[in-house]
Amino acid sequence: MKELLSTGRVVYVQISDELTSTDTRCREYYDLVYDTWFDTKPPRHFMEIPTWIPICDGRISPIYERQVYVVVNLKQAIEYFNGMPDAVLLFSVLDINKTVVQYLVHNVWNTCLVGGYITGADRERLEREPNVYWLSHPDELKVYLRPAKIDSPNYALFSGIRTFPRITLSEGCLHNCAFCSIPRKLVERHPVDILTQANTLLPLDFDYIYVDDKTFGQADNYTILLDVWNFITMHKPGFKGFIVQTTVPVATKLLKAGEIEKLHIAALEVGVEIPNDDYLRKMRKPYNLKQLNALHDELRFHPGLIFIPNIIFGAPGDNYADTLTYLSAKSDTITFVNPYVLTLYGTAKGDMGITSESSRYDVDETTVVKSWLSLEEQELTKAVLDWCLRKYEHKAYLVRS
Numbered sequence: 325m326k327e328l329l330s331t332g333r334v335v336y337v338q339i340s341d342e343l344t345s346t347d348t349r350c351r352e353y354y355d356l357v358y359d360t361w362f363d364t365k366p367p368r369h370f371m372e373i374p375t376w377i378p379i380c381d382g383r384i385s386p387i388y389e390r391q392v393y394v395v396v397n398l399k400q401a402i403e404y405f406n407g408m409p410d411a412v413l414l415f416s417v418l419d420i421n422k423t424v425v426q427y428l429v430h431n432v433w434n435t436c437l438v439g440g441y442i443t444g445a446d447r448e449r450l451e452r453e454p455n456v457y458w459l460s461h462p463d464e465l466k467v468y469l470r471p472a473k474i475d476s477p478n479y480a481l482f483s484g485i486r487t488f489p490r491i492t493l494s495e496g497c498l499h500n501c502a503f504c505s506i507p508r509k510l511v512e513r514h515p516v517d518i519l520t521q522a523n524t525l526l527p528l529d530f531d532y533i534y535v536d537d538k539t540f541g542q543a544d545n546y547t548i549l550l551d552v553w554n555f556i557t558m559h560k561p562g563f564k565g566f567i568v569q570t571t572v573p574v575a576t577k578l579l580k581a582g583e584i585e586k587l588h589i590a591a592l593e594v595g596v597e598i599p600n601d602d603y604l605r606k607m608r609k610p611y612n613l614k615q616l617n618a619l620h621d622e623l624r625f626h627p628g629l630i631f632i633p634n635i636i637f638g639a640p641g642d643n644y645a646d647t648l649t650y651l652s653a654k655s656d657t658i659t660f661v662n663p664y665v666l667t668l669y670g671t672a673k674g675d676m677g678i679t680s681e682s683s684r685y686d687v688d689e690t691t692v693v694k695s696w697l698s699l700e701e702q703e704l705t706k707a708v709l710d711w712c713l714r715k716y717e718h719k720a721y722l723v724r725s
């Protein structure tokens with residue numbers, strides 16, 4: 325494809341979670357707890373709106389017809405695309421969906437614009453396909469498609485979809501946790517950018533917004549959330565507030581200062597991971613158990629707040645004793661947990677002292693099958709994870725009944 329396409333159809337191709345997830349157990353859990361506590365069941369094929377689509381769609385001219393196609397069945401998708409060979413297909417490729425994308429682009433006639441987060445041999449394999457053009461950044465869309473006059477994310481293709489949209493006040497994080505690949509530089513977004521983001525979300529159906537900052541409260545601009553609240557409630561009077569993620573010490577600070585209520589934070593997600601001081605040191609987590617206890621003491625003064633600790637499963641050598649003790653001892657202040665099965669994407673996932681044998685399961689967050697865990701460790705992890713899911717499902721059922 326050597327020239328700018330001046331008319332035609334653009335198809336954003338999203339691979340359904342159903343095609344890439346090995347195990348649906350966690351997904352069933354999230355459907356229930358999100359529906360119970362936030363009155364929002366995530367869309368069937370993706371937990372959240374795939375943000376690459378609004379980002380790309382905001383960058384291309386309205387002269388193009390455009391649509392989203394969710395791939396659930398490969399054969400049907402190939403037939404569909406080959407029935408419209410002039411359409412340009414756009415893909416976002418990740419470790420988890422790379423084999424599906426590879427298969428699709430190989431079997432269609434369409435021009436495929438592909439970007440994403442794969443490197444090395446995987447990317448080279450895709451780039452060797454004669455109909456594939458690799459984009460290193462969404463800005464490069466303008467090489468192939470006429471650009472929009474104003475570049476701002478466009479959610480119109482997801483209009484009316486019930487979801488948790490995201491808003492970004494800052495990017496990066498100043499901490500240095502061993503398992504995390506978030507950039508260590510903190511960059512604040514400009515207030516105009518933040519309110520523009522809020523404006524673009526209005527076509528969606530939502531009661532809560534997820535604040536994408538990796539450690540909310542770390543960047544100085546976090547109080548702009550009040551302006552975002554004022555703007556959103558002007559357009560959506562039923563808006564209920566924000567979900568933020570942060571560290572144990574910052575969460576305590578926000579609670580003590582009364583900022584949770586002031587900024588309309590409805591849910592607090594905190595990186596507890598493995599509540600064991602030795603592990604915390606090994607993971608370079610920015611908190612200790614004394615601080616975790618102080619946080620839970622403070623939470624008891626905020627009974628309406630939804631509190632969600634992130635818990636890691638599948639770390640090498642973890643016998644879960646401290647996780648189980650923590651979940652039992654603090655159950656009165658925990659609404660539900662976000663279980664996270666450790667994954668390893670090449671070398672890009674930071675350093676947890678684990679190496680991957682490049683098993684396809686090592687990049688799959690939905691399974692405990694991991695090359696660094698023995699069969700016994702996998703069985704233990706599965707049993708504890710299942711216990712944990714059932715515990716908070718039970719709590720959700722009690723609230724619903």
Ligand code: SF4
Pocket residue numbers: 497498499500501504505506538539571595610
């Ligand atoms: S895990 Fe959280 S606190 Fe740690 S470096 Fe990553 S974003 Fe920062």
